[in-house]
Amino acid sequence: GENVEQHPSTLSVQEGDSAVIKCTYSDSASNYFPWYKQELGKGPQLIIDIRSNVGEKKDQRIAVTLNKTAKHFSLHITETQPEDSAVYFCAASIEYGGSQGNLIFGKGTKLSVKP
């Protein structure tokens, strides 16, 4: 079955710097890759996702890139702010015929942005 590895487990950056979180997956059939942000005491929030028919997607300060050949995808946060501090989870699944297989999650990255 699918396995998702996520690195690093913790990341500390200065406010204004960029942060990059990387994930690799094992099942080449996976074609849907969402990223979630979980703040302390809250449920995970979907912040961006990418499907395998595109290589990059941006939404303001966040972007996700996908390399299908290498089976890895990354989250990029630019101009980080203290409110970006949270745990970030990547995930992978297979979308097919209007349905979706189970999301397989990485172990998470705790991002700390220091003012």
Next chain:
Amino acid sequence: SAVISQKPSRDICQRGTSLTIQCQVDSQVTMMFWYRQQPGQSLTLIATANQGSEATYESGFVIDKFPISRPNLTFSTLTVSNMSPEDSSIYLCSVAGLAGETYEQYFGPGTRLTVT
């Protein structure tokens, strides 16, 4: 996206008792799921809640321990039965398949359970 609410938001329970967690969505959804998240850990899928039929459980989770109901397209319950301290965790409801969307999956705020 969808607005997902869970009740209770947290509880402290005695071992051997049972707790039922409710999940309500503000719009009809195709899929509803229940996850467990132990402190500082990732998310583990317990089961998919199927409307009008038995839930589909993942390996390591059984219906006797985690009975699930889904009477309609906006509501589901998860019961944690005969609790032990090892059941202390965050339980998360998740939904997917909103009308007009592709297959994004959203999470509720979670129920924080402590078993003493």
